[in-house]
Amino acid sequence: MLGVEPDIITNYVETGAVKIVFWPVLNHGDPSVYSSLTAECVAQQDMDAFWQVHALLFENQSDLWGASRDYFVETAVSVGVDQATFETCYDGASGLDTVFVLDNFRRQRGIYSQPIFDINGELLAGRQSYELFASIFDQVGNLP
Amino acid sequence: MKRVLFLIVVGVFVVGCATATAVPSPTPTLPPLLSEPVVEETAVPLPEPAQPTAVAIEAEPVAIGATDEPTEAAPTETPVVEETSLVVSGRTEEGAYFLGDPEAPVTLIDYSDFL
Numbered sequence: 001m002l003g004v005e006p007d008i009i010t011n012y013v014e015t016g017a018v019k020i021v022f023w024p025v026l027n028h029g030d031p032s033v034y035s036s037l038t039a040e041c042v043a044q045q046d047m048d049a050f051w052q053v054h055a056l057l058f059e060n061q062s063d064l065w066g067a068s069r070d071y072f073v074e075t076a077v078s079v080g081v082d083q084a085t086f087e088t089c090y091d092g093a094s095g096l097d098t099v100f101v102l103d104n105f106r107r108q109r110g111i112y113s114q115p116i117f118d119i120n121g122e123l124l125a126g127r128q129s130y131e132l133f134a135s136i137f138d139q140v141g142n143l144p
Numbered sequence: 145m146k147r148v149l150f151l152i153v154v155g156v157f158v159v160g161c162a163t164a165t166a167v168p169s170p171t172p173t174l175p176p177l178l179s180e181p182v183v184e185e186t187a188v189p190l191p192e193p194a195q196p197t198a199v200a201i202e203a204e205p206v207a208i209g210a211t212d213e214p215t216e217a218a219p220t221e222t223p224v225v226e227e228t229s230l231v232v233s234g235r236t237e238e239g240a241y242f243l244g245d246p247e248a249p250v251t252l253i254d255y256s257d258f259l
Contacts, residue, residue, distance in 0.1 A: 001254045008252070009231075009243070016230035019244035021253040023232045028259040035258035039161075041195035042240055046231035051243055057258045064259050098239055105238055141250035 001115060002058035004130040011134070018144050022054060024104045025114040035064050036099045038072040041089035045081040052079040 004023045005020070012018035024036040035057055036088075043050035056075055057064065063071070069090070089095040117124040120140040137143060230245040240253075 001256055006248055006256075012250070013244040013248075016229050016245040016248055018250040018252055019246060019248040021236055021240050021242045021251060023253055023255045025257040027257045031259050033174050039241075039258070043235075047235070047241070050241055051233055052189050054241070061259060090197045107241075108239055111185050114255055114257045116145070116255040118251075118255070120250055137250050137252075141248075 002055060003127060004133060005055075007130050007131055012137055017141055018137055023106055024099060024102055025111065026099070026104055027108075027112075027114055031064050031067065033099065034067070034069075034072055037090060037095050037102075038076055040095045040099050041086050042076050042079060042081050044089055044095065045085055046079075049079040049081050072102075 001022075008018065008020070013020055022041065024032075025035060026032040039050060039053055042053045053075060056079065060075075072090065073083065073087060076090075077083050088128065115123065115125075115127060117128065117133075119136050122136065122140060124132075124136075230248075232244065232246065233241070233243050234246070236242055
């Protein structure tokens with residue numbers, strides 16, 4: 001997501017009001033797959049590092065279309081994970097299986113486009129303003 | 145003859161003492177009891193205790209075995225309150241990635257493609 005995500009994290013996640021769940025969607029072929037695979041293989045080593053690489057991938061979204069394997073390895077290593085372990089995952093099957101399982105899950109839920117936001121069951125399609133997110137958070141969460 | 149008279153006098157004396165009515169010795173009389181003072185049940189306000197006045201006492205700390213060398217004040221340790229972070233990262237049951245308090249009242253699922 002990025003965009004308004006840092007503000008949501010500061011104002012709602014860090015206060016305990018909101019929990020964010022990132023669900024990867026593979027709608028753009030191999031670049032989507034390898035990007036999500038990079039995030040998954042980082043997550044297998046360190047969940048905190050996952051959120052760092054999650055932000056990096058979205059910040060450099062324009063680079064992902066033609067990104068090579070080395071690009072993704074360098075991106076993963078930059079957030080502190082072990083390179084050899086990452087490469088084993090990236091080149092293996094377990095990470096890929098997880099990515100495709102998650103993708104199948106969202107299709108079964110009827111999610112075909114992106115971004116789609118599910119806030120306590122209420123669906124929003126497309127990018128939204130921070131104010132709208134905040135309004136919905138406050139409403140559905142009965143936040144003060 | 146005189147001896148007889150002496151004996152007669154002594155006898156008379158003795159008899160006289162024996163027949164004298166006993167005069168009871170006066171019993172010591174106790175001084176009359178003082179009457180209990182009558183206390184009127186009226187509230188007598190007790191004087192308010194004097195408010196302690198703060199008196200700054202400037203006492204130089206004296207260490208045992210202190211010498212004339214100047215001593216430095218011991219550093220006071222401020223308690224460190226460790227704040228527990230509500231932000232945790234982990235996986236959902238399905239394997240997706242979450243950030244935040246697992247018990248948060250609001251869950252935002254972001255279905256997104258990195259591209």
